[in-house]
Amino acid sequence: MTSFAFIAGLIPLAVATGAGAVGNRTIGTSSLGGMIFGTVFGVILIPGLYYIFAKMIEGKSLIRNEDLDPLTETYHYGSGDEKDYD
Template sequence: MGYAYDYSGMTREETGQGSQIILIFLICLLFVYLLLSALYESYILPWAVLASLPVGLAGVFVFLEIFGASHGIVNNIYVQISLIMLIGLLAKNAILIVEYAIQRRQQGQSIVEAAINGAVARLRPILMTSFAFICGLLPLMFASGAGSIGNRSIGISAVGGMLVGTLIGVMVIPTLYILFQMLQERISGKKVKAAKK
């Protein structure tokens, strides 16, 4: 018969590089962890940021299931690019809350007060930047015509991840900060004295 088949274009790239995407994600997370360890001067507190990322990344797959299934959008290269981008954007929101909570803890507030006050202080800027980003991606999410699959893939995954990561993250991040700050103080033995009123 003499017939054979071969992949071409984007499919060839995906099949050839499929195993490398896990390595890329691990390297991204490692860089974020090392940078945060240097910023916080701690190996424990960066986990408050990293542990909040799966919430937003889960939103990608929820939105793909809701909005992408009818258009045949699956976990393609565009979705994977969105996931890498969201690691940075969602980490930025978590870093803002944790950084302000750390400052308030150093001023003598209790861990819970520091977490709540840090989240309240950064809530408006986080919501403003996140929703501006989401509104900017809506045209991609509802794209039509030539190249619409790629545009929709990026739009749906980025909007889903950012929306879920922002709405749920502002509640999850202070909780994670409380847990990891308590662990940090228990291991290091350093306690911050309460501020005098």
């Protein structure tokens, strides 16, 4: 909602007339375009990509047969014959 309010607040700056209008329009249109692009990217594209990638990975595991033989259960932290250098 904040980005939409900021975009609405930039519209008068983008359509400015009178003294200094060229600078105001330049700042207003570039800020307006950037905010619109960023808002569309953040609101539509990022969640859409998340959904697509989640559907692609659904049902797959990162480690083969991890559910039968969990990696954390099979890894041992040394055999006990190492020297302690503390």
